[in-house]
Amino acid sequence: MSRILRHLKEAFIGLIRHMAMTLSSISTITITLLFVGLFLVITLNIEQFTYAVEGSVNIHVKIDPRYEDDASVNTLGVSIRSLVGVKTATFSSKDNELDEMIASFGESGVIFESYRGPDNPLRMAYLVEIEDGVDIEVVASSIRNLEGVEAVAYGGVRVIELLALLENIRQFVYILVAGLGLIAIFLIANTIKLSIASRSLEIQIMRTVGATNGFIRIPFLFEGILIGLFGSIFPIALIAFGYIWLFDTMGGQFVTPMFALVQPFPFVYYVSSVMVLIAITVGLFGSGLSVGKHLRWKR
Amino acid sequence: MIILKQVHKTYPNGTHALNGISLTIEQGEFVYVIGPTGSGKSTVIRLLNGEEIPTKGSVEVAGVNVGKLRHSKVPVYRRNLGVVFQDFKLLEKKTVFENVLFALEVVNAPMMSARKRAREVCALVGLSDKLSAYPHELSGGQQQRAAIARAIANQPKVLICDEPTGNLDPAKSKEIIDILEKINRDENTTILMVTHDQTLVNNHRRRTIALQDGYLVSDLVAGGYKE
Numbered sequence: 001m002s003r004i005l006r007h008l009k010e011a012f013i014g015l016i017r018h019m020a021m022t023l024s025s026i027s028t029i030t031i032t033l034l035f036v037g038l039f040l041v042i043t044l045n046i047e048q049f050t051y052a053v054e055g056s057v058n059i060h061v062k063i064d065p066r067y068e069d070d071a072s073v074n075t076l077g078v079s080i081r082s083l084v085g086v087k088t089a090t091f092s093s094k095d096n097e098l099d100e101m102i103a104s105f106g107e108s109g110v111i112f113e114s115y116r117g118p119d120n121p122l123r124m125a126y127l128v129e130i131e132d133g134v135d136i137e138v139v140a141s142s143i144r145n146l147e148g149v150e151a152v153a154y155g156g157v158r159v160i161e162l163l164a165l166l167e168n169i170r171q172f173v174y175i176l177v178a179g180l181g182l183i184a185i186f187l188i189a190n191t192i193k194l195s196i197a198s199r200s201l202e203i204q205i206m207r208t209v210g211a212t213n214g215f216i217r218i219p220f221l222f223e224g225i226l227i228g229l230f231g232s233i234f235p236i237a238l239i240a241f242g243y244i245w246l247f248d249t250m251g252g253q254f255v256t257p258m259f260a261l262v263q264p265f266p267f268v269y270y271v272s273s274v275m276v277l278i279a280i281t282v283g284l285f286g287s288g289l290s291v292g293k294h295l296r297w298k299r
Numbered sequence: 300m301i302i303l304k305q306v307h308k309t310y311p312n313g314t315h316a317l318n319g320i321s322l323t324i325e326q327g328e329f330v331y332v333i334g335p336t337g338s339g340k341s342t343v344i345r346l347l348n349g350e351e352i353p354t355k356g357s358v359e360v361a362g363v364n365v366g367k368l369r370h371s372k373v374p375v376y377r378r379n380l381g382v383v384f385q386d387f388k389l390l391e392k393k394t395v396f397e398n399v400l401f402a403l404e405v406v407n408a409p410m411m412s413a414r415k416r417a418r419e420v421c422a423l424v425g426l427s428d429k430l431s432a433y434p435h436e437l438s439g440g441q442q443q444r445a446a447i448a449r450a451i452a453n454q455p456k457v458l459i460c461d462e463p464t465g466n467l468d469p470a471k472s473k474e475i476i477d478i479l480e481k482i483n484r485d486e487n488t489t490i491l492m493v494t495h496d497q498t499l500v501n502n503h504r505r506r507t508i509a510l511q512d513g514y515l516v517s518d519l520v521a522g523g524y525k526e
Contacts, residue, residue, distance in 0.1 A: 210375060
């Protein structure tokens with residue numbers, strides 16, 4: 001125990017001795033982690049959105065009235081199902097289409113009840129569900145070219161565009177995080193290098209009297225970890241409280257009810273622990289780089 | 300205690316620092332190593348503390364073949380040795396007592412016994428009244444005594460002194476040699492002292508090993524600086 005305290009004390013002394021370098025390393029970590037937090041929040045919410053949207057993106061295929069006989073309808077079904085990227089194709093009768101239409105108008109929908117019967121003006125249809133990651137427009141245009149198709153419609157295009165935009169932001173943040181992380185590692189490595197240089201006499205004495213290599217290195221590794229931890233305080237607080245505030249302010253949804261935000265608890269705990277872990281890893285990596293370079297002895 | 304067998308050392312730049320040195324130093328001996336600059340004295344020290352590996356031959360200290368030691372074993376092996384430097388190498392921000400304690404702390408000595416031992420060695424070098432003084436408050440001789448206390452704190456079997464009196468006037472040098480002789484006597488520590496100081500070697504006669512150009516040119520048990 002007293003050994004660990006001793007290492008910690010040495011680490012703190014090192015941090016204080018090079019306050020300017022320490023502060024710049026800490027602020028780089030802070031900025032990096034802010035983006036890491038942002039990245040995590042966006043990524044995990046996109047995942048949830050995508051999951052919600054998946055069921056709602058499908059193609060509505062209206063059948064030409066000249067092809068309403070059973071044989072033609074079946075042939076069309078087979079053709080659609082054989083297209084690449086089509087997951088399922090469900091037949092929907094005129095009655096079923098009317099039910100859907102009435103339902104979509106809510107209470108006032110009952111006025112369309114008069115359409116029911118042999119004179120139903122609606123078309124028979126296929127509801128086509130497509131596989132994940134398939135371009136909906138490509139599939140829709142192939143279906144449009146099939147015999148017996150009157151019209152093709154698909155909803156959710158705006159949704160897909162929005163998701164694509166979020167995905168782009170996410171990738172941008174990802175690159176930013178990678179770049180900032182590298183800068184943080186570099187700055188920490190430099191801070192530790194200064195610490196090592198200013199303790200060179202101590203290190204020489206320790207080596208002369210037979211302190212183990214691990215013993216000599218540990219305080220510097222602690223120093224890196226401490227920089228990481230100090231750097232993570234502000235971004236964790238900001239992301240955690242910021243997300244809780246955002247969730248409450250937006251009523252738990254993003255733009256539309258379809259995009260339900262991830263519940264803040266235990267989400268913020270999860271995000272915070274990932275951020276702490278990244279902070280420690282970056283700190284350890286930066287100091288490890290310096291220790292490996294400047295405290296490596298032939299003998 | 301120390302056995303060198305046909306030791307050759309050639310540095311990567313081609314310098315032949317040592318050429319077939321063989322010598323044996325018994326436990327409890329007090330030995331001077333003399334010779335001009337570049338004669339191989341420093342190389343002998345570096346071979347003994349495991350910093351360098353002999354190109355040929357073997358170096359054995361306290362039963363350990365130093366050249367064959369695995370890297371990870373070197374630090375623990377070094378606890379067999381104490382080293383005193385010409386420039387003292389004391390930590391300026393620590394008191395005499397803390398400087399000595401430092402050597403014990405970093406090898407994980409238990410705190411209570413470490414403090415006891417630190418006081419003990421400070422008394423041995425006559426610095427009991429200077430425990431809380433900082434190095435800059437001490438004379439050169441006192442600083443070197445503090446450095447000696449630190450070097451023997453871990454009860455090394457061998458004390459290597461690299462020109463310990465090089466920065467001191469004759470009176471202070473006498474002080475240091477007296478303390479080293481006392482340590483040699485009281486703690487039965489083998490002492491190997493590298494020096495340039497002719498007066499010292501002639502006045503305190505001990506076994507004297509002379510090196511020149513990497514060769515052992517004389518090994519006189521009677522001692523004395525011989526030209």
